[in-house]
Amino acid sequence: MKMNWYSWLLLLILVLGTFLRVWHIDQIPSGIHADEADGGYTAYSLLETGLSPHGTFNPLALDDNNTGGVHAPLYTYSQALFVKFFGLNMFSVRGPSVVYGSLTLILFFLVLRRLFKSENTALLGTFLLAVNPWAIHISRQGLGEAISLFWVMLGATLFLYSEKKLYLMVLSAVAFGLALFSYDAPKIFLPPFIILLIFFTRDTIFKLKSQLFIFGVVITLFYGVMLHTAFTSNGLYHFSRASVFDRIAENVNTERYLTTSPLWLSQVFHNKLTIPLKRFETSYVSIFSLNWLFINGSGNLQQAVGNHGQFFLFELPFFFIGIFLAFKKSIKLGIFLLGWMLLGAVPGGLTTGNYAYRSVHVLPIPIIFSTLGILWFWEKSNNFSSVFKLLAKPSLVVIMLIYTTSYLHTYFFDYPVYASEYWNKQQNEVVRDLISVEKNYKTIYIDGGEPWAITYAYFKQLPPVLYQASYKSSMPFGGDPETIQIGNIVFAHFHLEEVQTPSLVFPKGSLLITDGNKFPQYPTLKTYRDSGNVRVVFKMLEVK
Secondary structure (H helix, E strand, C coil), rough: CCCCCHHHEEEEEEHHHHHHHCCCCCCCCCCCCCHHHHHHHHHHHHHCCCCCCCCCCCCCCCCCCCCCCCCHHHHHHHHHHHHHHHEEEEEEHHHHHHHHHHHHHHHHHHHHHHHHHHHHHHHHHHHHHCCHHHHHHHHCCCCCCHHHHHHHHHHHHHHHHHHHCCHHHHHHHHHHHCCCCCHHHHHHHHHHHHHHHHHHHHHHHHCCHHHHHHHHHHHHHHHHHHHHHHHHHHCHHHHHHHECCCCHHHHHHHHHHHHCHHHHHEEECCCCCHHHHEEEEEEHHHHCCCCHHHHHCCCCCCCCCCCCCCHHHHHHHHHHHHHHHHHHHHHHHHHHHHHHHHHCCCHHHHCCCCHHHHHHHHHHHHHHHHHHHHHHHHHHHHHHCHHHHHHHHHHHHHHHHHHHHHHHHHHHHHHHCCHHHHCCCHHHHHHHHHHHHHHCCCCCCEHHHHHHHHHHHHHHCCCCHHHHHHHHHHHCCCEEEEEEEEEEEEEECCCCCCCCCCHHCCCCCCCCEEEECCCCCCCCCEECHHHHHHCCEEEEEECC
């Protein structure tokens, strides 16, 4: 089949998008944090023993070694496939996200072409997604956001293309169902989104009652399994630990007494309904601030680069123009797209501080609106006066190029340095040094608990049977129930804030690794400093 220029351009965009997701994936971000190490080592443990590092196995909810709860398993299974062929390394940890992020570009192209029946719209939108800061970020880390977006987009794509094809409708339901086991956000996002999707396609879908019924049965079965897993396997813990409902009673009691009003009146305004509602309002609305979307992005440097928005600033005016154009094209289309964006922020809104990760299903829609606005400007520029007509299109291209290259420079050259602590680079250096000297000491104490233990196991490529045995047999040290002992290394939280010298807690001749602010007057073997070489993050010392 002969390829036309649209096909070649799409191929070029896909190659660019994949390159930006895979280039130096083993080095950028600059370290592997505990959640990534946990996922990679869990995949390794499943391959080697059929069990998690804790010595258990629930195919629908894997143990989370860093939180005490469980996490959705699909990404870990994807990692297992990579570990099988490439070994336990950074590429295997992050490689699945590269694949899912790249495949999402194709799905996005298909959705745009279906919604707007325009090759130009589909191509430009796919390009904007290929270079988008948020999309690149989630596609270059070993976590569940990229796979979550992929399965939701696949479900939406199949549903939009299904028409009278029952098998596509069933596959759509399966894709949505698998999304439930890819990450926490779809569990909240999908029910109202599916209703919105049915509303959007109601003119055709309501004529296919049998197909819609089967679709609903499949979705219901997946949800039933997910809910059963969530309530029987502590599956809600991972999401709830940072939710707006956390520590409600404590906050209610505090707010009721920080007032001059009588208690009966204070109870009206400070209760278990008003406090989480206020938190949700604050968290939910924050994602739609212009600063969050287009200027500085998420303030969490693990979830975003911090010096750029989740979208490019040049998209800002076109974003609002695009909203107008979507509603102008079709009220139903405008409601669908705007509803998708508003619903996508709900999981993040239920989280204190609105994690960019949990609002990931917002991601495609601002790009669609910006695409419509840019194409409108491009066409309208033909009607400008001669001078403006001559400058408009080249100026837009140059501005887009400046912002895009600025972000890419920040991500690939600056971000690995200033965000190194967020990616545990210093901790990784400690663990590598620990592995090289561990035979020189009878006992080594790591002040940090299981996140350190799983990172050590990852870098050591510790046989999973040893980790499983250590986890089951370790006894609490210093009152810390999370103690894990692997060989001669004890991982625990030692609570050393009031301790004047390490010899009061640890035996002489042992090695201690602790935070940089502990024992400031005590001689150290080695210090690990922040990216600016100003502050000591961790220190290694011998107990004398």
